[in-house]
Amino acid sequence: YFESGLPDHQKMSALDIGKPNFLKAYDGHSAYGNPKALEIAGITSATNFEGFGEVVKDAQGNPTGALKEDAMDLVGKWVPAPSQEDQLNALRKGMQLASSLGITSIQNASGSEEELRLYQRLLSENELTLRYAAAFSVGENTSSAELDRFTFLKDSIGTLNPWIRADAIKFMIDGVIESHTAAMLEHYADLLPEHELALGMVNMSTSRFQELVRELDQRGFRLYTHAIGDRGVREVLTAYEKAQSSNLARDRRHRIEHIETIAPEDLPRFAKGGILASMEPIHADPATVGVWAKAIGEERLPWSFAWNSMLKNNAKLVFSSDWPACISLDPIRGIHVAVNRRDPSGFPEEGWVVQEKISMFEAMKAYTQAGAFSSFEEGKKGMLKPGYLADLIVFSQDLFTIPEMEIHRTLVDLTIVDGKKIFERK
Structure with missing residues (x-):
């Protein structure tokens, strides 16, 4: 328009x-x-x-x-802030929506101490119906006092509470491809090389980013970093690798979020560094990628949302929604795109960058087991297994036997969290 x-x-x-x-x-x-x-x-x-x-x-x-x-x-900054009650009511509605879609745990990549308190209040009033993990936002100008506060919250809340944890940090290294703010190694296909946004933008200096990554890694946080462009992804891989080499050895499970395009030579670095590829299939819905594909250009298109290439290079692939920055919170919509690389109407008939589609098993694993693994919770959730948390859902049809183009029609009939029925479709 x-x-x-x-x-x-x-x-x-x-x-x-x-x-x-x-x-x-x-x-x-x-x-x-x-x-x-x-x-x-x-x-x-x-x-x-x-x-x-x-x-x-x-x-x-x-x-x-x-x-x-x-x-x-x-x-x-001039928009009036919502009251705490408005925020709580919005959160209650959000939890209802999540439960209707079979979501029993969330890892929030835009968390704050104020938001954490909202979840704690709902938990104290027995209203919390999903498990919550916060990632505190950190940027170029985050102060040492703020880092100390985040560390205090991490250590005081701990990781033993099955409902709430706060042991992660969220960085943003670049923007998005549609507005030419994602950081690219080569200029955007729809911009002249001399354009000020030809290579996109980075959100903070390399030295400051590496300094913060090293310090927060040392403090024991799990790190998430938004990186969409191939240059942004490379910046994050390098910062994570440097932190690993300078700090004590440990199981880190740092993540890079989105990875919408990547230089193929960087693919092996994920498995080598134990870095998780956290990606959102819904962003690759072919009905929505027109502006995106025009900006990327034909030469880089084969490395678009490269889920299959990640798996071939032994990366741990984690799927999520990126809600509300996406067209749907529904994991089923994401699974449909991951398996088909086509939208629900069947567009395009031949699939979009079809070599990067994956199997139903791998897509389901990325939404369940891998998510639990990313937060060091693989011993208690992510599978249906004796002794694990009683979080489970019932689908309206068997995803492993239906035609793959029928995946998007699947509904959640029942959602159970901690052994209690939270949602049932009437």
Whole structure:
């Protein structure tokens, strides 16, 4: 609808009712502020954003209303914060949705101490219906005092509570391919080499990132890092490897999140370093990748969402949703794409980058056993086994015997958490 791929005042004017509006893209990496919102934020043609992101301007140098990455905060900081009760009610609704889709545990990659307290409150009131693991967000300007606080929370909560844990850290090394903010080794196919975003962006300096990774690894955290572009993935692999070589040997299970494209020579580094490939099949739904594929170009397309290549190189493959930065929370939708590389309508008939599809067994394993392994919980969940936590679901059909193009029609009929019925389809 938008020629540039981003909203602008001209196209959005029909929706303008004279009040400040701030609309975020579902992936969380870009947003739109209407003229009133930009006025409140003080954004004008003279505004130059120097950080990780962009205030998008037209050919005349005027802001279009589109904001990328950290530039969203220029307007976002003016949005009134929800009350604690509003947050709790939203969390209750979110848990109901998760239970209806057969989700019994989550690992939240955008956690905070404030959010952790919400889950603790629900647990104390016997309302928590899924198991929660927090990953605290850390960036270039995170202070030593904040790192100390995260370490205190990790150590005080521990890993013995089967409901809540807080032993992980989340970094973001780059952005997303659609807005040309993912860090690439070669320039984007739909941008000229001299364009300021031709190679994307990195969210922090290499030296600072490696310093933080080394310190937090030393403190015993599990690390998640968002890396979508092939250059971003390489930056993270190198930082993890350096931390492993400088700190004491231990079982780390650090993860790289997304890995939407990768240089093939970097594939063996995952297994060699014990680094987990945490990926989201739903992002490869062929109905949604048009802008993505145009930006990547034909030469890099064979290494798009390379799940099969990861397995061939003995990487531990972990699947998740990336909710709410995706089109569906439903793991079944993800499994359908992983096995078919086609959308539910059957598009495209020949499959999209079909050599990277995987088997039903491998897809199911990535959503269950591998997720438990990534959080050091493989001895108590991720399988149906005597002595394991009584978290289980019942599907409406047998995923291992139905035609593969029928996977998306599967529903969850029953969800049980800790031996208690949480959801039953009527």
